[in-house]
Amino acid sequence: MDFSDFNIAIVGLGLIGGSLAMSVKKKLNPKNLWGIDVNTNVLDHAESTNIIDRGFLSAREPLQKSDIVFICIYPRETVEFVKEHMDNFKHGAIIIDAAGIKVPLLSAIAPVLRDDIDYISCHPMAGRESKGLEFAGDNIFEGADYIITPTEKNKPENIELIKEIAKTLGFGNVVCINPCLHDDMIAFVSHLPHIIAASIVLDPIMAEETLYTGGSFRDMTRVARINPDLWAQLLLDNSEYVLKHLKIFKENIWDFEEAVSKKDYSRLKFLLAKACERKESFDLGADTRNKSER
Amino acid sequence: MDFSDFNIAIVGLGLIGGSLAMSVKKKLNPKNLWGIDVNTNVLDHAESTNIIDRGFLSAREPLQKSDIVFICIYPRETVEFVKEHMDNFKHGAIIIDAAGIKVPLLSAIAPVLRDDIDYISCHPMAGRESKGLEFAGDNIFEGADYIITPTEKNKPENIELIKEIAKTLGFGNVVCINPCLHDDMIAFVSHLPHIIAASIVLDPIMAEETLYTGGSFRDMTRVARINPDLWAQLLLDNSEYVLKHLKIFKENIWDFEEAVSKKDYSRLKFLLAKACERKESFDLGADTRNKSER
Numbered sequence: 251m252d253f254s255d256f257n258i259a260i261v262g263l264g265l266i267g268g269s270l271a272m273s274v275k276k277k278l279n280p281k282n283l284w285g286i287d288v289n290t291n292v293l294d295h296a297e298s299t300n301i302i303d304r305g306f307l308s309a310r311e312p313l314q315k316s317d318i319v320f321i322c323i324y325p326r327e328t329v330e331f332v333k334e335h336m337d338n339f340k341h342g343a344i345i346i347d348a349a350g351i352k353v354p355l356l357s358a359i360a361p362v363l364r365d366d367i368d369y370i371s372c373h374p375m376a377g378r379e380s381k382g383l384e385f386a387g388d389n390i391f392e393g394a395d396y397i398i399t400p401t402e403k404n405k406p407e408n409i410e411l412i413k414e415i416a417k418t419l420g421f422g423n424v425v426c427i428n429p430c431l432h433d434d435m436i437a438f439v440s441h442l443p444h445i446i447a448a449s450i451v452l453d454p455i456m457a458e459e460t461l462y463t464g465g466s467f468r469d470m471t472r473v474a475r476i477n478p479d480l481w482a483q484l485l486l487d488n489s490e491y492v493l494k495h496l497k498i499f500k501e502n503i504w505d506f507e508e509a510v511s512k513k514d515y516s517r518l519k520f521l522l523a524k525a526c527e528r529k530e531s532f533d534l535g536a537d538t539r540n541k542s543e544r
Numbered sequence: 545m546d547f548s549d550f551n552i553a554i555v556g557l558g559l560i561g562g563s564l565a566m567s568v569k570k571k572l573n574p575k576n577l578w579g580i581d582v583n584t585n586v587l588d589h590a591e592s593t594n595i596i597d598r599g600f601l602s603a604r605e606p607l608q609k610s611d612i613v614f615i616c617i618y619p620r621e622t623v624e625f626v627k628e629h630m631d632n633f634k635h636g637a638i639i640i641d642a643a644g645i646k647v648p649l650l651s652a653i654a655p656v657l658r659d660d661i662d663y664i665s666c667h668p669m670a671g672r673e674s675k676g677l678e679f680a681g682d683n684i685f686e687g688a689d690y691i692i693t694p695t696e697k698n699k700p701e702n703i704e705l706i707k708e709i710a711k712t713l714g715f716g717n718v719v720c721i722n723p724c725l726h727d728d729m730i731a732f733v734s735h736l737p738h739i740i741a742a743s744i745v746l747d748p749i750m751a752e753e754t755l756y757t758g759g760s761f762r763d764m765t766r767v768a769r770i771n772p773d774l775w776a777q778l779l780l781d782n783s784e785y786v787l788k789h790l791k792i793f794k795e796n797i798w799d800f801e802e803a804v805s806k807k808d809y810s811r812l813k814f815l816l817a818k819a820c821e822r823k824e825s826f827d828l829g830a831d832t833r834n835k836s837e838r
Contacts, residue, residue: 251648269704270733273559313811317646373614375757375758376757376758377759377760394758395756395757397756397759423756425754425756427754427756430666431754433709434749434754435749435754435755435756438747438749438761439755439756439757439758439760439761440758440761442744442759442763443571443744443760443763443764445739445797445800446762446764446797447764447819448796448800448815448816448819449793449796449797449799449800449819450665450736450737450740450793450796450822451819451823451826452787452792452796452815452819452822453732453792453793453796453824454792454819455728455732455789455821455823455825456724456823458729459829460719460721460725460729461729461733461826461830462669462689462691462719462721462733463669463689463733463734463830464669464670464671464688464689464733464734465766466613466671466733466734466737466738466766466767467672467733467737467743468735468739469763469764469767470737470740470741470763470764470767470779471768472760472763473760474764474765474819474820474822474823475820475823475824475827476816477820478813478816478817478820479813480813481812482809482812482816482817483809485800485812486804486807486809486812487803489804489805489807491802493759493801493805494796494801495747495749495802496801496804498672498746498747499743499797500745500794500797500801502742502743502744502746502747503739503740503743503790503793503794503797504675505740505743505786506739506779506790507790507794510779510780510783510786510787510790511783511787513780513783515776515777515780517775517776518779518780519741519772519776520772521746521772522742522772522775522776523589523634523772524567524742524746525742525745525746525768525770526742526768526769526770526771527771528745528746528750528751529741529745529750529768529769530769531622532745532750532755533769535753536755536757
């Protein structure tokens with residue numbers, strides 16, 4: 251598709267916003283690509299390196315002229331930003347967020363949403379341990395999943411447009427799912443792993459001089475390098491589903507603990523074999539899904 | 545060092561034994577490299593592809609002539625093998641295992657150990673999700689940690705020899721630690737992560753069609769593909785330390801759960817920040833250690 255008549259704005263030039271800017275510039279080549287951020291240095295850098303065409307500290311002017319606005323800031327800030335700027339969006343604009351939590355965000359925004367703009371909530375499932383524009387790159391989305399959580403109000407043609415954009419930007423699976431299912435799934439595939447990684451590294455043995463590690467430990471604790479502000483928000487905003495999966499996880503841990511403490515070899519082998527089977531069939535399903543949808 | 549007068553035998557040509565054979569052949573170039581395995585096909589394949597010079601189903605003959613024997617089979621099998629073949633080892637031979645658990649193994653072997661052979665218990669901290677010779681490679685040890693757990697009986701010159709061999713084979717950190725500390729550490733860096741990965745994938749949501757995952761989930765569950773027999777053994781043989789770290793882990797998980805359920809933002813942020821700090825300082829320490837020891 252041709253985007254040479256489109257003005258596109260990106261709100262928040264951090265890791266995701268910055269990477270999106272690089273990718274949009276290179277692969278969509280819009281008429282104008284504008285960046286909105288609270289940090290002058292970030293805007294200056296993005297402008298001087300041609301990541302964006304122009305940077306704005308104040309959102310009003312670029313929003314009034316933008317056909318598509320990508321909002322790439324924290325979920326709670328996203329709600330604030332959308333509320334604050336509801337009157338500034340261009341007639342017919344498509345507003346896309348990148349928030350990792352959907353139900354509370356959509357509920358908060360729904361009452362103030364203008365009828366003539368299309369707010370489409372999306373989640374690019376990509377990240378890095380490090381935050382900020384300096385870690386951004388136009389390749390971080392390559393093959394990653396892009397989740398769209400449409401509401402009844404979204405126009406089908408705009409959903410199709412987003413899908414096409416996401417595929418053009420390099421995402422692998424681009425799929426629509428229900429916002430509730432999104433939050434349930436994210437509690438499991440993202441929020442739970444972060445709590446686990448953090449819980450592991452809080453063991454006092456981490457301070458031992460002689461802790462030599464293999465790949466399983468490195469992989470398991472990678473995401474303990476976390477942004478505490480963002481993640482405290484995410485976990486609380488999704489507390490219902492987080493608690494649901496924590497409960498299931500704890501029951502499984504308890505099963506293992508009991509089998510180990512009772513020296514119950516056959517129970518332990520049964521649990522491990524069941525887990526291995528689940529994982530293998532999951533990986534197989536994921537492979538099939540990737541192939542069929544690409 | 546020159547190994548052209550050495551006969552070396554490797555017991556068990558699985559992933560670790562096979563990789564070791566490839567690496568020993570290429571980098572140590574011994575007089576003879578013999579493989580001992582219970583599987584004729586494995587021996588035939590290893591012989592015909594020159595991974596070993598000759599394969600043996602019966603261990604007696606190669607053991608009687610080998611200066612160094614690497615035992616690369618499960619911990620409990622290692623104990624059985626050493627006991628069974630105690631009379632067959634060459635006078636002055638160095639026997640090296642690759643077991644992931646030390647205290648129970650050394651305790652079981654000590655009473656039957658001949659005085660003229662040097663049994664040195666080692667742990668190459670490398671692995672793959674898949675087992676068997678077909679996944680072996682001479683590069684899987686590259687930069688990995690090699691742990692030696694010496695006892696009072698080991699000759700210092702033989703420990704030095706093992707260190708040199710491990711470095712020649714490409715291992716990164718080659719270190720000596722106390723067997724108890726080894727088992728404590730391994731419970732934390734390896735056994736706990738495997739229990740956690742298994743406990744995650746036992747969540748029923750794994751069967752959902754629409755489970756899209758990012759890097760944190762993939763990394764976190766990688767080792768759920770587990771060999772149930774081996775791991776049931778490992779967890780039970782190390783049950784004391786496994787239960788110790790499971791207890792600490794559960795307390796941390798409980799802290800997070802409580803903070804989420806009470807919607808306690810500041811407590812949650814405190815826990816996440818503490819975890820992040822621990823992880824960052826651990827990574828920094830690991831980097832420094834790697835640099836100073838290489």
